[in-house]
Amino acid sequence: MKNKSLISINDYSKEDYLKILDLAEEFENNSVQKILEGKVVATLFFEPSTRTRLSFESAVNKLGGKVIGFTDAASSSVQKGETLKDTIMTVANYSDLIVMRHPIEGSARYASEVSKVPVVNAGDGANQHPTQTLLDLYSIKKTQGKLENLNIFIVGDLKYGRTVHSLLIAMSHFNPTFNFISPDFLKMPDEYKLFLDEKGIKYYEHSDFTKYIDQADIVYMTRVQKERFSDPIEYEKVKNVYILKNKMLENTKENMRILHPLPRVNEINEDVDANPKAYYFQQAENGVYTRQAIIASILGLK
Amino acid sequence: MTKDTKELRVSAIKNGTAIDHIPADSLFNVINILGLDKIQNTITFGTNLDSQTQGKKAIIKISEKYFEKSEINKIALVAPNAKLNIIKDYEVVQKQIIELPDSFQGIVKCVNPKCITNVENVKTKFTVVDKKELKLKCHYCEKITNKNNIEVVK
Numbered sequence: 209m210k211n212k213s214l215i216s217i218n219d220y221s222k223e224d225y226l227k228i229l230d231l232a233e234e235f236e237n238n239s240v241q242k243i244l245e246g247k248v249v250a251t252l253f254f255e256p257s258t259r260t261r262l263s264f265e266s267a268v269n270k271l272g273g274k275v276i277g278f279t280d281a282a283s284s285s286v287q288k289g290e291t292l293k294d295t296i297m298t299v300a301n302y303s304d305l306i307v308m309r310h311p312i313e314g315s316a317r318y319a320s321e322v323s324k325v326p327v328v329n330a331g332d333g334a335n336q337h338p339t340q341t342l343l344d345l346y347s348i349k350k351t352q353g354k355l356e357n358l359n360i361f362i363v364g365d366l367k368y369g370r371t372v373h374s375l376l377i378a379m380s381h382f383n384p385t386f387n388f389i390s391p392d393f394l395k396m397p398d399e400y401k402l403f404l405d406e407k408g409i410k411y412y413e414h415s416d417f418t419k420y421i422d423q424a425d426i427v428y429m430t431r432v433q434k435e436r437f438s439d440p441i442e443y444e445k446v447k448n449v450y451i452l453k454n455k456m457l458e459n460t461k462e463n464m465r466i467l468h469p470l471p472r473v474n475e476i477n478e479d480v481d482a483n484p485k486a487y488y489f490q491q492a493e494n495g496v497y498t499r500q501a502i503i504a505s506i507l508g509l510k
Numbered sequence: 511m512t513k514d515t516k517e518l519r520v521s522a523i524k525n526g527t528a529i530d531h532i533p534a535d536s537l538f539n540v541i542n543i544l545g546l547d548k549i550q551n552t553i554t555f556g557t558n559l560d561s562q563t564q565g566k567k568a569i570i571k572i573s574e575k576y577f578e579k580s581e582i583n584k585i586a587l588v589a590p591n592a593k594l595n596i597i598k599d600y601e602v603v604q605k606q607i608i609e610l611p612d613s614f615q616g617i618v619k620c621v622n623p624k625c626i627t628n629v630e631n632v633k634t635k636f637t638v639v640d641k642k643e644l645k646l647k648c649h650y651c652e653k654i655t656n657k658n659n660i661e662v663v664k
């Protein structure tokens with residue numbers, strides 16, 4: 209993977225995923241390794257995403273590298289009308305790796321084509337956010353001890369949620385069973401269901417939490433965003449159907465873990481946080497190790 | 511109406527290429543894709559001609575011009591049923607088949623308004639993921655443009 213940009217989850221093979229996950233485990237066991245000494249990583253956030261940026265910057269710091277960059281487009285030359293191409297070509301002169309987040313879809317792929325240094329996509333609009341997917345895989349593997357043959361429930365906005373779509377694609381290598389829980393108009397798009405059909409992967413759709421959740425190995429929660437609803441009354445109704453509460457976890461499996469890409473709004477009740485099955489904060493911690501692994505591997509340091 | 515009388519509406523050429531069975535509303539797209547507005551050859555065309563199979567059709571005849579397969583395949587995007595005849599000395603000497611390529615650059619716009627190709631000066635690139643239904647996957651935003659929303663780059 210040396211010098212290979214990470215733009216889309218579709219760029220990496222199953223073997224690539226597994227290599228990153230092994231490396232992430234190594235960093236979890238020994239997270240301060242100064243292998244990035246003398247290297248500069250640019251974090252270009254054309255739209256703010258504090259959580260993702262801090263996670264990357266923490267990863268770089270633990271590896272002994274330096275970070276340059278900006279935290280939103282308003283504080284950069286972009287506001288003066290500079291094209292993405294010019295920004296990237298300039299910053300590529302100052303850095304060994306570019307991490308970028310941009311609201312325009314396909315911007316990271318384009319940046320990787322004009323940049324002389326590799327690019328890591330930290331989110332391009334509604335398109336891709338591959339480092340999130342890899343940290344999700346790492347969290348699943350770590351909590352379940354394996355990736356194969358798991359029963360994965362995905363709850364919330366399955367139509368627009370890029371995280372959910374990428375997770376589905378990545379997990380499809382490992383023979384999962386999927387259960388989708390969403391309001392009717394936020395159902396998993398046909399193209400993804402078709403993809404699962406072609407791969408012979410079983411999936412079931414539900415419109416609310418079901419007793420089947422007791423069979424889950426992973427419950428992956430996402431936000432149902434108010435902006436998706438044209439009718440506010442409809443939102444108020446739906447909002448409360450997709451809230452995970454602690455008492456719903458009573459009969460769930462011992463190994464079951466709850467994941468969420470964060471930030472959450474109200475879809476996981478705070479009474480769940482103390483439950484050992486709540487895993488979303490550790491999941492965020494895993495993001496640092498996974499990003500260390502991605503950076504080290506792209507720069508050919510591991 | 512016989513085939514012969516129809517042919518007469520667009521005068522015969524001695525040598526060159528005749529493209530028939532173009533849907534009338536795709537005529538200018540075909541001209542655009544093949545860059546016919548930029549070449550010096552004599553070109554005659556007829557449009558809104560009656561067709562037995564497809565409503566109104568258009569015909570283009572280009573004198574002294576022959577196309578590479580890769581070049582001509584591009585028009586499959588807007589005129590998949592078009593027929594190509596290579597003409598030498600007023601006779602059709604060869605029929606060329608139009609086949610949708612596996613991937614191509616430029617030509618059509620990405621349907622996604624939030625795609626980088628619609629925001630900055632970036633040439634579009636697509637992979638044809640479904641030839642029958644004409645589904646094009648954008649190399650950049652990964653969204654599908656299909657036959658119902660194909661728009662040719664100006």
Ligand SMILES: [Zn+2]
Pocket residue numbers: 314620621622625626627648649650651652653
């Ligand atoms: Zn696109």
